[in-house]
Amino acid sequence: MLALHEAADGWLARVRVPGGRLTAAALLALAVISEELGNGLVDLTARANLQLRGLAPDAAGALAAPLEAVGLLPSAAHDRVRNVLASPLAGRAPGALDEVDDVVALLDARLMAAHRLHDLPGRFCFLVDDGTGAGREIGPDVTVVARGGGKFGVALDGRPIEFQGDDRTAVAVAVGAAEVFVALRGDAWRLSETPGGADRIAAMLGLRLAPLTRAARTCGFGPGVVEQRDGRCALTALAPLGQLWPGLLRSLAALSDDVRLSTRRSVTLVDLEPDAVAATRDALATAQLVLDRSSGWIGLTACAGTAGCAHALADVRAAAADRARVRAATHPAEHWAACERRCGELPGTPVAVAVREAADVEVRYDARTTHVRSLRRAASLLLAQAAR
Ligand code: SF4
Numbered sequence: 001m002l003a004l005h006e007a008a009d010g011w012l013a014r015v016r017v018p019g020g021r022l023t024a025a026a027l028l029a030l031a032v033i034s035e036e037l038g039n040g041l042v043d044l045t046a047r048a049n050l051q052l053r054g055l056a057p058d059a060a061g062a063l064a065a066p067l068e069a070v071g072l073l074p075s076a077a078h079d080r081v082r083n084v085l086a087s088p089l090a091g092r093a094p095g096a097l098d099e100v101d102d103v104v105a106l107l108d109a110r111l112m113a114a115h116r117l118h119d120l121p122g123r124f125c126f127l128v129d130d131g132t133g134a135g136r137e138i139g140p141d142v143t144v145v146a147r148g149g150g151k152f153g154v155a156l157d158g159r160p161i162e163f164q165g166d167d168r169t170a171v172a173v174a175v176g177a178a179e180v181f182v183a184l185r186g187d188a189w190r191l192s193e194t195p196g197g198a199d200r201i202a203a204m205l206g207l208r209l210a211p212l213t214r215a216a217r218t219c220g221f222g223p224g225v226v227e228q229r230d231g232r233c234a235l236t237a238l239a240p241l242g243q244l245w246p247g248l249l250r251s252l253a254a255l256s257d258d259v260r261l262s263t264r265r266s267v268t269l270v271d272l273e274p275d276a277v278a279a280t281r282d283a284l285a286t287a288q289l290v291l292d293r294s295s296g297w298i299g300l301t302a303c304a305g306t307a308g309c310a311h312a313l314a315d316v317r318a319a320a321a322d323r324a325r326v327r328a329a330t331h332p333a334e335h336w337a338a339c340e341r342r343c344g345e346l347p348g349t350p351v352a353v354a355v356r357e358a359a360d361v362e363v364r365y366d367a368r369t370t371h372v373r374s375l376r377r378a379a380s381l382l383l384a385q386a387a388r
Contacts, residue, residue: 001013001014001015001016001060001063001064001067001072001073001079002060002063002064002073002076002079003060003080004055004057004059004060006057006310007053007304007308007309007310008304008306008307008308008309008310008312009039009041009053009054009307009308010038010039010053010054010055010056011054011055011056011057011059012043012051012052012053012054012055013051013052013055013059013060013063014045014049014050014051014122015030015049015050015051015052015067015072016049016072016079016080016082016083017048017049017050017072017261018082018083018084018104018105018107018108019084019085019086019090019101019104019105019108019128019260020048020085020086020088020260020261020262021101021104021258021259021260021261022252022258022259022260022261023070023071023257023258023259024252024253024254024256024257024259025070025071025253026070026071026072027249027250027252027253027259028249028250028253029066029067029069029070029072030042030050030052030072030249031246031247031249031250031253032066032246033052033063033066033067034052034053034245034246034249035246037052037055037056037059037062037063038052038053038054038055038059039053039054040054040245040246041053041054041243041244041245041308042243042244042245042246042249043242043243043244043304043308044239044242044243044244044261044265044267045242045344046138046242046263046265046301046344046346047083047085047125047138047263048085048135048261048262048263049083049261050244050261053308064076074112075112077115077118078111078112078117078118080120080121080122081111081112081117081118081120081122081124082108082111082112083122083123083124083125083126084104084107084108084111084125084126084127084128085125085126085127085128085135085138085140085263086100086101086104086127086128086129086130086134086135087100087129087130087132087134087135087262088134088234088236088260088261088262088266088267088268088270089130089132089134089226089228089234089260089268089270090104090128090130090260090270091130091131091146091229092226092228092229092230092232092234092270092271093130093132093226093228093229093234094226094227094229095131095132096130096131096132096146096229097130097131097146097147097148098130098131098146098147098148098149098150098152099130100128100129100130100146102167103128103144103146103152103167103170103171104128106167106168106171107126107128107144107171107174107175110171110172110175111126111175111178114175114178114179116179116182116183117175117178117179117182119182120178120181120182121185121189121190123189123190124141124142124178124181124189124190124191125138125140125141125142126140126141126142126143126144126174126178127140127142127143127144128143128144128145129143129144129145129146130146131145131146131147131148134262134263135262135263136158137263137346137347137348138263138346139157139158139346139347140158141156141157141178141181141190141191141192142154142155142156142174142177142178142191143155143156143158143174144167144170144171144174145160147164150166150167151164151165151166152164152165152166152167152169152170153170154170154173154174154177156177156191156197156198156201156202156209157190157191157192157197157198159198159209159210159212160209160210160212161173161202161205161207161208161209161210162207162208162209162210163207173205173207176205177191177201177202177205180201180204180205181194181201184196184200184201184204222236222238222264222266222293222298222329223236223237223238223266223290223291223292223293223295223298224236224291224293225277225281228270228271231274232270232271232272232273232274233272233273233274233277234268234269234270234271234272235268235269235272235277235280235281235284236262236266236267236268237266237267237268237284237285237289237290237291238264238265238266238289238290238291238295238297238298239265239266239267239289239290240265240290240297240321240324241265241301241302241317241320241321242265242301247287248287248288248289251283251284251286251287252267252269252287254283255269255280255283255284256269258270258271265301267284267289269284293329294328294329295324295329296323296324296325296326296327296328296329296331297324298329299329299331299332299333299334300320300323300324300327300333300334300335301320301333301334301335301336301344301345302316302317302319302320302335302336302337302338302344303316303335303336303337303338303339303341303342303343303344303345304317304338304343305317305318305338306338309338309339309343311338311339311341312338312339312355313338313339313355313357313358314338314355314361314375315338315375316336316337316338316353316355316375317336319336319353319375319376319378319379320336322379323336323379323382326379326383327382327386328386331351331386332350332351332365333346333349333350333351334349334350334351334352334353334382335349335351335352335353336352336353336354336375337352337353337354337355338355339354339355339356340354340355340356342354350365350366351364351365351382352364352365353375353378353382355375356371359373359374360373361373361374361375361377361378363378363381363382365381365382365385366385
């Protein structure tokens with residue numbers, strides 16, 4: 001947030017949102033800042049953080065006070081460190097093994113108390129997994145995972161450690177792993193890039209990695225209503241291309257004091273009484289969010305493209321919007337990027353379109369890679385592939 005990045009539409013500030021949770025006051029502050037200091041565009045990123053766009057290069061000073069006032073900048077020294085992901089339902093979903101809101105808060109607090117973590121790179125990220133696997137698709141460096149009955153484990157680079165303990169002990173192991181990473185990292189940005197990787201870090205904590213016995217379970221969630229384990233409801237809506245704006249932020253603030261962002265570029269309102277769901281759904285639809293479970297936007301993402309990035313070679317956002325009109329929600333996840341950097345493409349994304357240079361667009365699908373001359377031909381190819 002305090003070190004702005006230059007983009008095609010001005011400078012942008014990244015706002016870390018641990019656990020993806022935003023209060024109504026935070027949403028309103030972001031709306032005002034976006035209008036008064038930025039260009040009114042706010043991105044919801046693949047890490048469930050926010051980007052304020054169209055800022056002046058020296059806007060950091062003006063951002064700090066209002067964001068600090070609503071709890072979004074509790075520690076300037078740890079601004080880059082607080083990359084803590086969690087399922088927006090945080091243990092409320094059927095199939096979850098434990099509630100994790102308090103674990104997210106505890107991990108965030110311990111990260112800010114760890115002075116050695118000032119040097120943790122901004123790409124390093126933590127996940128608090130409630131047992132549903134939501135957020136694993138990001139490939140977190142360190143995961144605190146619910147095992148049920150108040151017990152938690154820890155995984156490094158997706159590989160579980162031979163360890164189980166209460167939430168405090170698990171958080172201490174997670175923070176310890178990050179501290180060892182900082183001591184060893186050299187030029188590494190991610191835990192997997194350190195010499196010896198997860199094995200060495202576990203050994204330096206006096207622990208060992210456990211053998212992988214079965215695939216980690218993952219539980220997707222999309223637009224619509226989920227009945228929580230306590231009988232109340234959670235309502236999720238997609239923000240196509242992760243695009244938010246001041247009016248939408250204000251609408252969300254009017255609906256809830258606990259709005260949750262996710263890695264799927266969605267917003268979730270939790271703990272709704274069942275008789276409040278219909279009106280809340282109508283309000284989200286009026287705010288132009290996607291609630292349709294058959295929407296082509298489900299699983300479809302794109303990078304900033306020509307409107308937001310000077311490196312962009314084509315308008316992939318417009319191409320993605322065209323694609324959303326013909327694509328089925330059940331199709332494999334798909335990402336469109338306007339240059340070879342492929343920003344926002346998650347590891348293992350099954351379908352990917354990337355513009356390499358003028359008249360060279362790479363399309364990867366069905367474990368094959370091919371090249372076509374335009375985004376239009378890429379879309380045609382994917383349509384033909386789906387029809388087979
Ligand atoms: S993939 Fe390329 S064009 Fe797209 S946001 Fe990243 S650098 Fe910019």
